[in-house]
Amino acid sequence: MTECPLSTSDSVKAIDVAWLVPERRQEVRSVSCLVQAPEICVEVLSPSSTAEEISEKIALYFESGVREVWICEQDGTLLFYFSARPELHQSSEMCPEFPTRINA
Numbered sequence: 001m002t003e004c005p006l007s008t009s010d011s012v013k014a015i016d017v018a019w020l021v022p023e024r025r026q027e028v029r030s031v032s033c034l035v036q037a038p039e040i041c042v043e044v045l046s047p048s049s050t051a052e053e054i055s056e057k058i059a060l061y062f063e064s065g066v067r068e069v070w071i072c073e074q075d076g077t078l079l080f081y082f083s084a085r086p087e088l089h090q091s092s093e094m095c096p097e098f099p100t101r102i103n104a
Contacts, residue, residue, distance in 0.1 A: 005033040006041075008060040015061075016072075017042035037065035040094060044072045062086065068094055076102040 004018035018038035020028065028034065041061045043054060058069050062083045070092065071079040078100050080089040092098050 007033050007035050008064050010060055015041045016044045040068045041066050042070040045074055068092055
């Protein structure tokens, strides 16, 4: 889902793209803001995005229970972070076949 609101310890954050396991799809139909984090959050960088802002969002998403955060850079390159091992990874653990670059 796109532009998904998530309640975090800081405030409500609008996730650019969120993926939830199929069993949770009904949940999003019945609430206006998620209180339980989706499994994957994707942030799409814009020219105004700052490294500090993105780092803060990654930390808040992990604190909220997200399993993976994907960052889509302006050139379409995807960066993958996991809650269990928050350093940068080359691909997704949950969706290992997902491309590492999105072509416009």
